[in-house]
Amino acid sequence: MQRPHSPTIRLRRLGFELRRLRETHRLTLEEASKSSGVPRTTLSKIETAESRRTRTRDLDALADLYEVSDETRAAFHQLYRESKEKGWWYQYKELFGTSGLPAFEVEASLIRTYEAQVIPGLLQTADYARAVFTGTNAFAEEEIKRHVEARMERQSILTRLYPPEYAAIIDEAALRRCAGGKEAMREQLLHLAHMATRPNISIHALPFSAGMHAANLGGFQIMEFSEAADPTVGYAETPTYCVFVEGQDEIRTYDAMWREAHNASLTVAQTIDFIYELSASLEDVT
Structure with missing residues (x-):
């Protein structure tokens, strides 16, 4: 049996990981936005857990930009799905x-x-x-x-x-x-x-x-x-x-x-x- 999860925590965790990856690649918000095609405002809101509606294609674009594994890509989508559930x-x-x-x-x-x-x-x-x-x-x-x-x-x-x-x-x-x-x-x-x-x-x-x-x-x-x-x-x-x-x-x-x-x-x-x-x-x- 798994521990209960919080949509709020899942959204924060997704944002934390995406921000960490961007900083690891030494990219500014503007640079990451330009390279991925994800609007800067959208990217900023995702990283700060303020975005309640994130497009699948935006997560995939960021996963491509940061060259993550298929497992990590799937984890991003899982975190986002869980962030949409209601406690x-x-x-x-x-x-x-x-x-x-x-x-x-x-x-x-x-x-x-x-x-x-x-x-x-x-x-x-x-x-x-x-x-x-x-x-x-x-x-x-x-x-x-x-x-x-x-x-x-x-x-x-x-x-x-x-x-x-x-x-x-x-x-x-x-x-x-x-x-x-x-x-x-x-x-x-x-x-x-x-x-x-x-x-x-x-x-x-x-x-x-x-x-x-x-x-x-x-x-x-x-x-x-x-x-x-x-x-x-x-x-x-x-x-x-x-x-x-x-x-x-x-x-x-x-x-x-x-x-x-x-x-x-x-x-x-x-x-x-x-x-x-x-x-x-x-x-x-x-």
């Missing part, structure tokens, strides 16, 4: 768009996240997620239902046959902030403790006692992939839009922040004990 998140495109966060998570081999205000989405229970979306006062009931359904669907990557490694740092504030009532929060904490025992998941609490730390500007996520042709992606949310970055300097900044926050966090074992303590404290709340 499960297309049914929630009003929430994610067509190339949103799930399009990257589904093929990631390692996901690292830091959350300061809420439990990470991939670790939320349905009741907790409902409380999160209800608390924003920004969604109607039907929209809340859609958001919760989509969030539960996203979580399937952690328990599938070939799951990614998942490492979450959760600020103590998020662990203590009650969402959905005492019972819902207790269920959420126990769910976290359970998920932390899975072999592909590590959860680290960042306690108040750690003081200020490198990741104090807000939550973010880093996604790495097993294929060298798939650059690491950083992700962060703002109140009005989502940010995806893959520049080396930006990724280094995200990586440094995550590692410093990790160094200030509790171990997995300490975190599980801490979570159980918080859960028990809710039993005493009247």
